[in-house]
Amino acid sequence: EPEVTxxxxxxxxxxxxxxxxxxVPISNHLYFYWYRQxxxxxxxxxxxxxxxxxxxxxxxxxxxFSVERPDGxxxxxxxxSTKLEDSAMYFCASSDRADSPLHFGNGTRLTVT
Amino acid sequence: xxxVTQPEKLLSVFKGAPVELKCNYSYSGSPELFWYVQxxxxxxxxxxxxISRESIKGFTADLNKGETxxxxxxxFAQEEDSAMYYCALSRxxSEKLVFGKGTKLTVNP
Numbered sequence: 001e002p003e004v005t006x007x008x009x010x011x012x013x014x015x016x017x018x019x020x021x022x023x024v025p026i027s028n029h030l031y032f033y034w035y036r037q038x039x040x041x042x043x044x045x046x047x048x049x050x051x052x053x054x055x056x057x058x059x060x061x062x063x064x065f066s067v068e069r070p071d072g073x074x075x076x077x078x079x080x081s082t083k084l085e086d087s088a089m090y091f092c093a094s095s096d097r098a099d100s101p102l103h104f105g106n107g108t109r110l111t112v113t
Numbered sequence: 114x115x116x117v118t119q120p121e122k123l124l125s126v127f128k129g130a131p132v133e134l135k136c137n138y139s140y141s142g143s144p145e146l147f148w149y150v151q152x153x154x155x156x157x158x159x160x161x162x163x164i165s166r167e168s169i170k171g172f173t174a175d176l177n178k179g180e181t182x183x184x185x186x187x188x189f190a191q192e193e194d195s196a197m198y199y200c201a202l203s204r205x206x207s208e209k210l211v212f213g214k215g216t217k218l219t220v221n222p
Contacts, residue, residue, distance in 0.1 A: 004156075035210075043157070043199060043212040056209050091157065101147070102210065104157040 002026045006092050006105035013082055013112055021077045021108045023092030032075045033093040033102060034067065036060070043091065049075065050098075082112045115140045117202050119213035126190050127221050134185040134216045136174075136200030144202045146176055146183040147210070151197040160185075160198070170194070190220045 005024045013019045025032050034046040047057040049067055066078045075094075079086055089109050093102040116139045126132050138144060148160040161169045163176040163183060174185045183200060200213040 035212075042214040043201075043210075045209045045211065048209060058209070099145075101159040101162065106156045 004092055004094055004103050004105035006090075006108050008108060009106065010109045011111070013110070015084055015112055016081050019079050019082055019110065021079075021090050021092075021110065023075045023077070023094075023105055024073050025075055025092065025094030026096075026103055027073070029094035029096045029103070031055075031095045031098060031100075032067075032069070033095075034077045035091040035093065035104075036088040037091065037107075038085075038088045046077070046090075079110075082110075084112050086110060087112045115144070115202055115204060115211045117200050117211055117213035119198075119200055119216050121216045122214065123217050123219070125219045125221060128192055129189050132187050132190040132194070132218065132220075134198050134200075134218065136183045136185065136213060138181050138183065138200075138202050140181075140202060140204060142204055144204055146174070147201045147203070148172070148174055148183075148185050149199040149201055149212075151199070151215075153196070157199070190218075192220045192222055194218060195220045 007022045032049040035043050037043045045058050047061045047067055048055045064080045068076050089107045091107045092105040095102050118137045120135050146163040149157050150160045151157045172185055172187045174183050176183050197215045197217050199215045201210045203210050
């Protein structure tokens with residue numbers, strides 16, 4: 001069964017550094033998402049992306065965040081200047097239609113020191 | 114604003130016992146409700162959604178609009194059901210999922 005893959009599984013970075021989290025969605029999917037989960041808290045929506053543009057974003061997704069689909073397979077989340085509070089598990093997800101269930105990746109654990 | 118509440122952070126039952134994981138939501142429109150499960154060291158995966166009205170791995174969930182609930186039930190829990198369970202909501206026309214905090218279910222032998 002095809003899966004969403006995320007790399008790296010764990011990323012450690014220093015405060016103020018830029019970080020790029022990478023995702024390869026399922027190949028025929030058109031809708032892409034990023035969610036995050038701070039330790040001990042709920043999974044929170046960050047952004048959805050369709051047709052090469054952001055379709056919806058949350059309050060968390062401020063100017064420090066950006067997403068890109070640089071080619072036909074990757075979907076990236078960039079954090080320009082990381083803060084301690086950005087430490088979390090970041091999940092990528094994709095779906096083939098807007099009303100289809102999401103398929104999640106295994107997540108990238110980001111630790112900002 | 115949409116909100117999903119899972120009142121139990123931890124739930125422990127014995128194998129063969131019935132289990133009910135509670136989920137309440139607040140949303141004024143017609144939501145779509147989901148249960149996602151995350152087994153140890155695995156990814157979040159869809160368990161069931163209310164519009165499908167199907168039973169997956171013996172689990173069922175009924176949307177009760179009067180009580181704004183979508184509790185997940187299984188009559189006889191198995192050890193392999195031990196996992197984190199997340200209730201989630203999406204509103205019509207939106208792709209965004211709003212998750213509850215999750216309930217960790219432990220099924221003891």
